[in-house]
Amino acid sequence: MEMRVEVTSRETMKPSSPTPHGLKTFNLCLLDQMTRMYYASVVFFYPSDPTRDLPVKIDHISCTLKKSLAEALTRFYPLSGRLSKNNLYIDCNDAGVLYVEARVDCSLSEFAKKPEIRLLDKFLPLHGVSTGPEEEAFLFGIQVNVLSCGGIVIGTSSSHKIMDATTFIAFFRTWTAIATGRPDQAMQADCMAASTLFPSSHTMPNNAGLWHGNPFTKPGKSSLRRFVFDSAALSRLKLDARSEFVPNPTRIEALTGFIWKHAIRASRMLSGMQPPSAVVQSMNLRHRVEPPLPEQSIGNIAWRAFATYENTRPEVELRDLVESVRKSLAEINVDHVKKIRGDGAFEGISKWLEEAGRIYTKMRQECYTFVSWYRMGFYDVDFGWGRPGWVSVQNFGDDAFKNVVIMMDTPSGNGIEALIALEEQEMSILEQDQEFLASAKPQLSMVLQGRSKL
Incomplete structure (x- = not known):
C-alpha cells in the first residue's frame, strides 16, 4: 500500500x-x-x-x-x-x-x-x-x-x-x-x-552502554510481526504455565514465558544447538519504593530484571520459564531498591551493569527484551471525541532491533497484542510453529473499536 x-x-x-x-x-x-x-x-x-x-x-x-x-x-x-x-x-x-x-x-x-x-x-x-x-x-x-x-x-x-x-x-x-x-x-x-x-553524576559507570541493551546483536535482517492473543488463549496459557512455585501466573507472565519458549525453539531449530537463554524485563519502580512515588514523576524511574534459562534438554517447559520470570520480578522489591537508591545509586547501578555484562557475555545473542504496556491506559487517551479505535507503538523493525517484544492491550481490552522482532529466518520458523499459532493470531487487518464523536 x-x-x-x-x-x-x-x-x-x-x-x-x-x-x-x-x-x-x-x-x-x-x-x-x-x-x-x-x-x-x-x-x-x-x-x-x-x-x-x-x-x-x-x-x-x-x-x-x-x-x-x-x-x-x-x-x-x-x-x-x-x-x-x-x-x-x-x-x-x-x-x-x-x-x-x-x-x-x-x-x-x-x-x-x-x-x-x-x-x-x-x-x-x-x-x-x-x-x-x-x-x-x-x-x-x-x-x-x-x-x-x-x-x-x-x-x-x-x-x-x-x-x-x-x-x-x-x-x-x-x-x-x-x-x-x-x-x-x-x-x-x-x-x-x-x-x-538516582542522583545524577559527573562521571558515568563503567559499561554504561549496557543500559541500552545487549551488545551482541544477531546478524541478518530483522522481521517485525504483530500477533494477537485473545482472552481464551490467555486463559489457556495461564493454566499451562501453572506450577508449584507459580500457582496463579498473571497474563503477562504466562505470555512472556510462552513467547520466550517459542523464540528459543525457533533459534535452536535454526542453529542446531541448545544454548542458554535470558529475558530482560523493564519494570516501573514507582510502586516498589517506600514511600511510593506518584505516577506523574518525570524521568526513567524503571529497572530491568533478568530471567535466565540454562537447561539444555531438548524440550523447553513453559512452567520453568514462567518460574524464572516470576522469580526475577519478585527480587526487585522495596528492600532491593533501598540498596540502589540515594547515596547507593552509583554503586548499585554499577553492580547491575557488571551483572548485565556477565549475562550478555554468557548468553550472547540469546537474550530477549520484553516490555509490557498492558493496562497502562493508552486506550483512555480521549480528547473529547472518543477513545482511540487502535493504538500502536512505532515501527522498530530495523536490523539493529532483534529479540524485542512489546505487549499492550487489544482495542477491546480483552486480549493482548504482541509486537515481536526476530531475525527473519527465526521469524519464519515462528510463523509456521503450529503450537504457537494455536494461541497467537497474526494481525493481518485492524478492527477499530468504539464509537467516535469526530
Missing part, C-alpha cells in the same frame, strides 16, 4: 505561562543520563463520524489540541526545555515542543485492511535517535494527521531521555483532562523524585 502524507503546518508550541525562574532546572537522574536521546513513539487512531462537517470539525479540533497542549506544558514544563551540554539537567527555558499537522491521502478503513508497520513512521513528527546537537533537540513532538475520511491519527514522539511510559501516560492524562474541561483531574508533574532516587 502506498500512502502520501503532506505536512500542512509545522510550529513550536510553548507553555501557556512562562516557567518560574526557580523551576528553570530539571536535574536528570543517573538512569536518564545513561539513556540515549532517542524518540519512543506511539500512534493513536481515531475513526470518524461521516455525518459531521469535516472542515469545521478539523479547525475546532486543532484549536482545542493546541490550547490544551500549551496549558498541559505548564504542568509538565521540562518537556518544553532542552538538554544541557553536560548531560546533567534539562534547561526549562520554554523553548517548546514540535507540533505538526498533516493531510493523508487514504481513509482509515483502507489503512485498516492491511496496517503495514512500516507506514506508521509517516504519522510521526520525530524519528529514532536525535540527529544534530542534542542540546537543540525537541524533547516531545506531536503530529496530527487528518485522513481523507475525516478520521484522525495522532503520532507522538517522546524523548526517552526524560520520559518513560509511565511519564508519557501521566502527561496525556493531564492533557486530555484539560482538553475535555476537567482541569481538576490534571496532574502537576513531580520533577524531584527521579533525581532524588
Whole structure:
C-alpha cells in the first residue's frame, strides 16, 4: 500500500505561562543520563463520524489540541526545555515542543485492511535517535494527521531521555483532562523524585552502554510481526504455565514465558544447538519504593530484571520459564531498591551493569527484551471525541532491533497484542510453529473499536 502524507503546518508550541525562574532546572537522574536521546513513539487512531462537517470539525479540533497542549506544558514544563551540554539537567527555558499537522491521502478503513508497520513512521513528527546537537533537540513532538475520511491519527514522539511510559501516560492524562474541561483531574508533574532516587553524576559507570541493551546483536535482517492473543488463549496459557512455585501466573507472565519458549525453539531449530537463554524485563519502580512515588514523576524511574534459562534438554517447559520470570520480578522489591537508591545509586547501578555484562557475555545473542504496556491506559487517551479505535507503538523493525517484544492491550481490552522482532529466518520458523499459532493470531487487518464523536 502506498500512502502520501503532506505536512500542512509545522510550529513550536510553548507553555501557556512562562516557567518560574526557580523551576528553570530539571536535574536528570543517573538512569536518564545513561539513556540515549532517542524518540519512543506511539500512534493513536481515531475513526470518524461521516455525518459531521469535516472542515469545521478539523479547525475546532486543532484549536482545542493546541490550547490544551500549551496549558498541559505548564504542568509538565521540562518537556518544553532542552538538554544541557553536560548531560546533567534539562534547561526549562520554554523553548517548546514540535507540533505538526498533516493531510493523508487514504481513509482509515483502507489503512485498516492491511496496517503495514512500516507506514506508521509517516504519522510521526520525530524519528529514532536525535540527529544534530542534542542540546537543540525537541524533547516531545506531536503530529496530527487528518485522513481523507475525516478520521484522525495522532503520532507522538517522546524523548526517552526524560520520559518513560509511565511519564508519557501521566502527561496525556493531564492533557486530555484539560482538553475535555476537567482541569481538576490534571496532574502537576513531580520533577524531584527521579533525581532524588538516582542522583545524577559527573562521571558515568563503567559499561554504561549496557543500559541500552545487549551488545551482541544477531546478524541478518530483522522481521517485525504483530500477533494477537485473545482472552481464551490467555486463559489457556495461564493454566499451562501453572506450577508449584507459580500457582496463579498473571497474563503477562504466562505470555512472556510462552513467547520466550517459542523464540528459543525457533533459534535452536535454526542453529542446531541448545544454548542458554535470558529475558530482560523493564519494570516501573514507582510502586516498589517506600514511600511510593506518584505516577506523574518525570524521568526513567524503571529497572530491568533478568530471567535466565540454562537447561539444555531438548524440550523447553513453559512452567520453568514462567518460574524464572516470576522469580526475577519478585527480587526487585522495596528492600532491593533501598540498596540502589540515594547515596547507593552509583554503586548499585554499577553492580547491575557488571551483572548485565556477565549475562550478555554468557548468553550472547540469546537474550530477549520484553516490555509490557498492558493496562497502562493508552486506550483512555480521549480528547473529547472518543477513545482511540487502535493504538500502536512505532515501527522498530530495523536490523539493529532483534529479540524485542512489546505487549499492550487489544482495542477491546480483552486480549493482548504482541509486537515481536526476530531475525527473519527465526521469524519464519515462528510463523509456521503450529503450537504457537494455536494461541497467537497474526494481525493481518485492524478492527477499530468504539464509537467516535469526530
